[in-house]
Amino acid sequence: MNISLNTRALPLYVTIGIFLVAYLICWLQFPNMLSTRVIGNLLTDNAYLGIVAVGMTLVILSGGIDLSVGSVIAFSGVFIAVMLRDTGLHPLLVFGILLILTTGFGALMGWLIHWLVMPAFIVTLAGMFLARGGAYLLSIDSVPIQHEFYKTLQSAYWLMPGKGRLTLIGVLMLAVFLVGIIVAHKTRFGTSVFALGGGEATARLMGVRQGRTTVLVYAFSGLMAGLSGIVFSVYTGSGYSLATVGTELTAIACVVIGGTLLTGGAGYMFGTLVGVLTMGLIQTYIVFDGSLSSWWTKIVIGFLLLAFILLQKGLVKLSQKGMVTKV
């Protein structure tokens, strides 16, 4: 990694700075916040959000948006629960089928966006209703998952010093972020995604295969949504068609707070992880405080989002000004 100070990296530094300062404030007020227990819970509680945000980061980097992921998570939970209840299939097999389904669903949306030249917003909005409807179709009620294998998954953790529990799903999220970082920043595919987000016409001139890249981006997002659904079902132990309403918007918020430009072409996968953890931190603070309503999370997130969008606008303006003076 080079350490040259690009203005584009500034939002990332700001994100990291805000997270550290926020943690410092929390720690000063509640010294218990700086324990492996809290950190372990932070990872576990936000695992499904983090995984889906990895897919969302890639989509936004490419200049698109994926509104379907929240519904796909809910569908995944219900699908798994119903399959485990009604068939004798092993959970791992069910996971495989599910991931193929959600990846294909994402790929189909990407195909529609590219070949029918439709706005990603509309296509994935349709996908959002479709997936939610599909979940209702499978079951209206919450379906509990009672499988031995699930109990194993739920109780899998490593004990950290200080008795914090590093759970399987928390580790999975970190692993997914590692994969996301490699895909986005270390592969030709990732460079193509950045290129598309920087300008479609120019990207095509430079030889980006736009159709293939678009389909792969949304397929990746679908895969992440499916994986997130699995994690969520492990986390809650059930499948419910009304779950994770609005999660797609929370994921978008994490991506933007993580310093990715909402219009695409600039950002860092690692920033999204910090964004997810920042959001989790606010929730943890509210739990520790005890007297605050959990809606304060939303208010703080709202302000953070606004601040970041203003920061990005300012940076874009600043870099344009820099161009003019240099010419």
Place this chain on the structure above:
Amino acid sequence: MLLSIRSLTKTFPGTRALDDVSFDLRAGEVHALLGENGAGKSTLIKCLTGAYQRDGGTVVLEGAEIAPRSTVEAQDLGIGTVYQEVNLLPNLTVAQNLMFGREPRRFGMINARAMRVQAQAMLAQYGLDVNVDRDLGSYSVAIQQIIAIARAVALSGKVLILDEPTASLDAREVQMVFDVVRGLRAKGLGIVFVSHFLDQVFDLTDRITVLRNGRYITTEDTATLDRVRLIEHMLGRTLQDEVLHNPPPDRGPRPAMLKFEGFGRRGVIEPFNLEIGAGEVVGLAGLLGSGRTESAEAMFGIRPAQSGSAQDQNGALDLSSPGKAIAQRFGFAPEDRKTDGIVADLSIRENIILGLQARLGWARPIPRAEQNRIADDYIRRLDIRTSGREKRIGDLSGGNQQKVVLARWLAMNPRFLILDEPTRGIDVGAHAEILHLIHELVEQGMSLLVISSELDELIAVSNRVIVLRDRRHIAELKGQDITGEAIMRAIAASDTTEQSDIPNQKVTG
């Protein structure tokens, strides 16, 4: 012969963009491709780069016939292109841009270190030492252009097409880019150079090919080609068939109604002085890209002037936006009627009312009966051929659309109206009517600024003609002096006579 094009034909619905065009490119030469609007330059280039497929003719590269179907395929065949803008991605690093699609990899992952080394080596050939890990967008346009050239040459390496690569560069940067181009010529590349700047063409190129109206006109050696002859070729008229014109009656010196002093915008139009009298028609002549439209846009506040001032009898005018220019009772009928002049999906009535209503503000809607009256009035007065005022304007012919645009301005009763190419794409009958209308408006005391590529038209309507070249106002012709010959000589006047005025034009990198 490196590249040889024979009898190239390309037809679009309604127009034959290229008609039997031939073009030869040798290895180790810079070959200028010149022509005015609609000449077919960009169509020819798009046929070469695979953006269009030709309808007929042959393109032979190094002895083998080629028919690229995409930019990428053309690149693989050896034809690289650098455009004025949009070549590379400002949000990627220099190295990513240079190596895009060919990144060195290890275990499937991009090897950043090897990529950096290779990118630096590529740029070193051009004498460019920049930090390849920084975003491309953080460098000046000239450096971005050189990086784009480096990428195009690395990918293709036989033919390099430069499509107005210098349009947004200053003189020193132009020389930087030219040094790179000369280096590539010495290495044996065939380079096609498209530019509106004649000085640059004469400075850089070995041969010149002129196209006009989709046809091949001539190819000549730059060194022996006379500038006046070149301009005759481009404009398509010879000094022999000079038509005598009846200059509009000269009513003697008029009091200047508008005065522009030192009006200019960096990199767009050099500062100019211009006085316009009441009831006077000032024509702007010059080749495409000479700064005619840019002058008008500065006066109307579209790309507002950064220097100088504008005044009328009552004092200074604020022309920093079109809205403010309109408030000064200026009007502007733009060159690109379809995208800038009309709102294609609105009716004729709505298009005519648009300006008037905008001035009143949304809180004071013009009553429908009044709108109908105004629209019908102008449809009758300007003889707009339509089945009714509610017809969608996009369905009208070009001439009638132009009349609607004029009607919109006339309804606002401007004192100064700018007409940018008022007769482009208009049939002969409507053409004459619009010229007639210009005369009528002047009779009523309106001042006009007319921009036109057709010299005869300009001569017919103007009291005065300002000649532009390379974004500068270089000459002014009055009364009987306004002849096609005088205009062409002014455009062609070699810059050697004016060299002393612009010392920075010839600085070598």
